[in-house]
Amino acid sequence: MAESTKDKIKYRILKTLDVSGFTAFDPVIRLIFGEEPQKQFAAIVKYLVIPAFFVLSCIWFWSWIGPRHKTKSGEVPTPDIVWESVQINDTIAEREKVKRSDFQLKGAEREAALEQVAREYEILSEEVKAAKALVAEKEAEKKAREEKLIAPLEAKYESLKSEYRDAAKARDAEIARISEEVSEGKLEASALIAAIRNDGIATDRERSELNSYKSRIDEIRSQKYKPLDQARKQYDSVADKQFFMKTRLEFLDDRNLYVKLDEAQSELNEYMAELSTAGSAKDALKIAKRAVRAEESVARLEGQEYASAVTIYHQTKRSIFTVFVGFFMAAFVAIPVGIMCGLNKIFMACMTPIISVFKPVSPVVWLLIFQIVVGAFFPDPENHALLNFLNNLPLISSLEINPALIFSACTVAMCAVWPALVNTALGVASIDQDHVNVARVLRLGFWSRLFKIVIPSALPLVFAGLRISLGVGWMVLIAAEALSSSDGLGKFVWDEYQNGSSLTFANIIMVCFVVGIIGFFLDRMMIILQRFVSFDGGGTSV
């Protein structure tokens, strides 16, 4: 009995792997359950270990070739630098969260937090001082080491320089003499030409000699000194933390929502008190005006939220949201139109030219068109009813839906609509003749034929099309976001490219992986859906 439940669990896991397309892990599960270990080991080596080794060797190759290619934005970042930038982005997001909660703290909690942060700030300040001293020390050390190496070279350089200067002077004198003799007719003109030419050659040689020394010195200077780099890194990290604590202090004190509110409120109260004791009508008017202004500022502060800096998580969330908006728009159009195409040859003939012409159009062109056409519906985005409505919905309000998002979503929809449409049409048109005969014998009406025979039999192909659509949409989205500056991963890379900070390159490569991994999961999701609707039980390609 125990055996059978164990088997049941095993087959359930295997089935899950199969449905989600992770069949490569099949032998691992079988091995865990002790099924033919020899065979499973062989399978694991063949389909897991060797591929893993291949991937690792690709990463190794990357880290080897990266630093060997110098670009305008510095070296190509190695995998560890990219990983570091992942951590930095994570830290930024984490800190934004802390700042937000600081901003909203009030009362005793705020004071306690303030006290603690102040203490931490003090400690960090000490650490920063120490780190700074260490950097200075290491810098001196580096300088001393360099001097030792450079001093002989420099001496040699100087001596050569003076030597060459003398030589040049001597040659000049010689040329002057020869020219005089030539003018007097004692010598031929060719002698003067030869002298001048020789002087040029000698000067060039001397200069290159000097330059080689100079470049050797420069090379020594530019050589990295590991302890100094480490000290600098240490200093940077501590200074960064200190700066963060300083910002926290601000958010807990001056820039805190409730502190600001209290201030505004007390100001208002003050004016009110003054108003009741005002001497003249003129004074009263002045004070009353101030009081009204103070009242307004209290009201404004009450509605204020923390203005968070955009984090990679926010951008990712927004990108995923946008791609789904576009994808559902595409599916909403593609499935009915595709069904009509599949059912009616005339309709198909009407649609074919439209599909063929618009399918290959670049997303960039679509984006521009949508910015103009759809943009016309949002003359005043701040007060647009639809946008206000969407931004007040509970789950998506944090995404700050704006026209740029809608343009990007429309672009995604426009590019994603074709594969779904074509596949749906194909699925409907290629319905099994046997099934059609069944419908004819039963004299099914149009709608029941559609819903009971046509759509179910087309469903696997429809989902295959939707899967391609989602993949295309996700690819298009990044470009659309970059171009329309709709917050998202596309804008993130574009901003990085424009900013040109030291992390730019690493961040761009990080986004490359983020986009790839999310795309992978979206695809897997569609594979699973496709498997659920496919009655033939056939596998889906990866």
Place this chain on the structure above:
Amino acid sequence: MIEDRYVELFEVVKAYPNPFGEAIKVVDGFNLMVKQGELVSVIGHSGCGKSTVLNMVAGLIPISSGGVIVAGREVTGPGPDRAVVFQAPCLLPWLTCYGNVMLGVKQVFPDASKAERQQMVEYSLCAVGLKDSMHKYPKEMSGGMQQRVGIARAIALRPKMLLLDEPFGRLDSLTRMELQEVILNILNFEKITTMMITHDPDEAVYMSDRICMMTNGPGAKVGEVMDIEFERPRDREEIMETSQFYEYRRRLLQFLDDCEKEKIARKKAKVG
């Protein structure tokens, strides 16, 4: 009177145009009358147009000239009064057996109550021996079981006529015998007028009341009609022991053999 001419095929012609615009008559002047409750087999060489005749009776393909009358009404298109069991089971793979049968029942008996419909579906599935696999999907069943569902789907419609298009053609011989019994049992109860296409002489003799032998196409027609005078219900073993069975079988094979010889002669004449 109507009992004797329950189904009537009168000078039925099926012609297809060839690329040069000439009409090629696949079936040319097919005449047959079927009594109510009778099981008539149509036998002939493959490609002679047996299935074409059946499809015309079913209304799945248009009749070029002549006419088919079923229970006093001329056939103009497909309909559930002439239920078809196809050679392939043709089940909808996204529905269970129950769903497949229910699809037709719902369509044909729209006024029946839910319980009545359920009873009809369950009855017909039980009749083909699928009581325990009602809620299985087609892909979970063997070919023979799937074909049983096909039969259940046909009889659940309470048709005036049952059309069997080589229903056992794709099954192994053991399963075939089982399914022959299934159909005969049902017909013993229900007395549905049946037309069966087959190319197996044993099957034809064992199952039919009459066998309609078709000549080779193109221009196929009824060559000979043979009455089979065994009592019903029939017992396979008993019948197989009679000399009558072998006589019928011999006549059948003789006819098919003659057809083949004639065809070869025709070919030779054409070449010569």
